Amino acid sequence: MTTTAEPRITPRRQATRDRVLAAASEVFAERGFHGASVEDICDRAGFTRGAFYSNFTSKDDLVVELSRRHSEALVDRIRRASEREHASAEEVLRDVLAALADDSRSKERWLVLTTEFTLHAIRDADARRAWAAQQRRVRDELVLVVDEALAGQGLTLPIPTELFVRAAIALAHGSMTQRLVEPRSLSVGELERTVLPILLGVGA
Numbered sequence: 001m002t003t004t005a006e007p008r009i010t011p012r013r014q015a016t017r018d019r020v021l022a023a024a025s026e027v028f029a030e031r032g033f034h035g036a037s038v039e040d041i042c043d044r045a046g047f048t049r050g051a052f053y054s055n056f057t058s059k060d061d062l063v064v065e066l067s068r069r070h071s072e073a074l075v076d077r078i079r080r081a082s083e084r085e086h087a088s089a090e091e092v093l094r095d096v097l098a099a100l101a102d103d104s105r106s107k108e109r110w111l112v113l114t115t116e117f118t119l120h121a122i123r124d125a126d127a128r129r130a131w132a133a134q135q136r137r138v139r140d141e142l143v144l145v146v147d148e149a150l151a152g153q154g155l156t157l158p159i160p161t162e163l164f165v166r167a168a169i170a171l172a173h174g175s176m177t178q179r180l181v182e183p184r185s186l187s188v189g190e191l192e193r194t195v196l197p198i199l200l201g202v203g204a
Helices: 013-033 038-045 050-053 059-082 088-102 105-123 125-152 161-181 190-200
Strands: none
Touching: 013 038, 013 050, 013 059, 013 105, 038 050, 038 059, 059 088, 059 105, 059 125, 088 125, 088 161, 088 190, 105 125, 105 161, 125 161, 161 190
16 A cells, blocks of 8 residues: 655745744734734735645644644753753652743743634634644643653653643643733742642652
């Protein structure tokens, strides 16, 4: 049986995609997912609608691709953090949570965009399927990097790694959301540091 290879993306096409994605990030940050139009993104990137639609099918497609790139950067950040010398599973996972809880302005903008897009996906079946598939890919990548970090120290978790990853994402996103709405309600990482020992059964 023969298989059809994925078409190679030429450097020129990749450069076009990169410019459109960079423009989309800026316009989404300024106007929100629904407030940004394809025309706005094309104008910012300096391309025609034809150039846009030869690379992406919709704004939904843009967000999914931005999420893919964001998750790759997140996994790299966690992998670098977990390569330090550690003494316990708690210290390994504290570094994982620290990477997830990055409090930069770009992370705040990303949280706002993904929250808005999640609401869109809940109401739109096609967007929901695409977004659910991307979220599964992100979790799978994070499970792998956490397992690698623990195995490197000869450690195991008292709960399944996927459950830990789901809880870690929920903690990081929930904590940042609360800080955005109530800026002085929590310090960066406070919720994570408090709940982590409970998840791991430390001190129980």
